[in-house]
Structures are given as structure tokens and as C-alpha cells.
Amino acid sequence: MLIDRKDAESFCEGLRQRGKQIVFTNGCFDILHAGHVRYLTTAKSFGDVLIVGLNTDESVRRLKGANRPINTQDDRAEVLLGLKAVDHVIFFGEQTAEALIAEVKPAVYVKGGDYTLETLPEAAIVQSYGGRVELINLVAGRSTTNIIGKILEVKS
Numbered sequence: 782m783l784i785d786r787k788d789a790e791s792f793c794e795g796l797r798q799r800g801k802q803i804v805f806t807n808g809c810f811d812i813l814h815a816g817h818v819r820y821l822t823t824a825k826s827f828g829d830v831l832i833v834g835l836n837t838d839e840s841v842r843r844l845k846g847a848n849r850p851i852n853t854q855d856d857r858a859e860v861l862l863g864l865k866a867v868d869h870v871i872f873f874g875e876q877t878a879e880a881l882i883a884e885v886k887p888a889v890y891v892k893g894g895d896y897t898l899e900t901l902p903e904a905a906i907v908q909s910y911g912g913r914v915e916l917i918n919l920v921a922g923r924s925t926t927n928i929i930g931k932i933l934e935v936k937s
Contacts, residue, residue: 783858784832784871790884792869796830797886805887807834807878809841810857811850812928816919818864823917824891825866833861834881837874844876851929877902886910894918 784792796803804827810817825831835858841850850857858870873881882890882903890907894916898904904914 782869783862784869786871786873786881789871789881793832793885793887801830802828802889803885803887804828804831804889804891805834805878805882805885806831806891807836807873807881809836809845809850810861811841811845811852813857813860814928818866820891820893820917820919821861821864821866824915825868827889827891827915828887830868831866832869832871832885832887833867834873834878834885835861835870837872840874840876879903879906882906886912888912889915891915891917 793803804824806821806824810833821831821833835854836844838850838854841854852860854872858872861867861870871881871885875881879902883906887907890903890912892901892903892914896916898914898916901914901916907914
């Protein structure tokens with residue numbers, strides 16, 4: 782289910798009151814590939830409910846450049862919500878997910894192994910309320926950037 786950002790805090794509080802352990806991750810998830818699916822499946826294994834903070838189209842452009850995203854935020858959300866592992870999606874437009882994490886207060890925050898606790902701006906917030914951070918190894922050779930590169934090679 783797509784959760785409106787203004788309802789995120791109360792929605793997640795309701796989940797906690799029902800005894801659910803919330804797992805949270807965030808990203809662009811522009812062109813979904815096997816690496817994403819493995820990552821999200823592993824993330825879900827850390828708790829009961831997986832919530833994905835999904836970058837808005839404008840925030841993807843700021844992060845990745847004027848030609849991105851390839852897919853709109855609504856399409857990216859629909860694809861994510863079609864995965865067994867993903868329970869909910871919340872759009873966010875900030876540079877980092879720090880403010881959204883402060884609202885969601887997940888028991889577990891998951892990011893890719895290309896980060897460390899020291900380079901992950903959201904880690905301090907999660908740790909401040911007793912949550913934990915899990916870093917998942919990325920699947921080698923699987924990335925949206927690689928897929929776009931292959932498409933451009935085929936086209937030329």
C-alpha cells in the first residue's frame with residue numbers, strides 16, 4: 782500500500798502498537814533488477830513489515846541527473862508494491878531519508894553494503910532511538926546504471 786507522507790508517523794505507530802517490527806529501506810529503484818529483488822527480500826527477513834522510502838522524480842533528478850528517472854515515481858511504486866517482500870511505499874523528496882526515518886522509526890534500517898555506518902547519514906538517527914542498521918552486500922554487476930549502459934550500447 783502507498784502511504785501518504787503526512788500519515789507515515791501515525792501509520793507506523795499503529796503497526797508498532799500491533800507488535801509489528803518495521804524494517805525500512807530507501808532508494809530510487811528506477812529500473813528494477815535481480816539485485817533489487819534480492820536486496821528487498823533480504824531486507825524483509827529482518828522484520829514483519831518492509832516499508833520502502835521511494836525517492837520522488839525530482840529527487841532522483843537531483844541525485845542521478847536530468848535524464849533520470851527512467852520510470853515515474855508512480856510506476857516505480859507500483860512495481861515495488863508488486864513484489865512479495867514490499868509491504869508499503871512512502872515517497873520522499875529530501876536529499877537523504879533522515880526526516881522520513883525520524884517519522885517511521887523503524888526497528889531495522891537496511892542499506893546496501895556500499896555504505897558504512899560512518900558514511901550513512903541516517904544511521905545516527907536510527908541508533909538514537911535504539912534501532913539497528915543492517916548493511917546488505919550488493920549483487921555484483923547488477924545496477925540500473927549498468928542496464929542503461931547496455932541499452933545505449935544496443936541502440937548505437
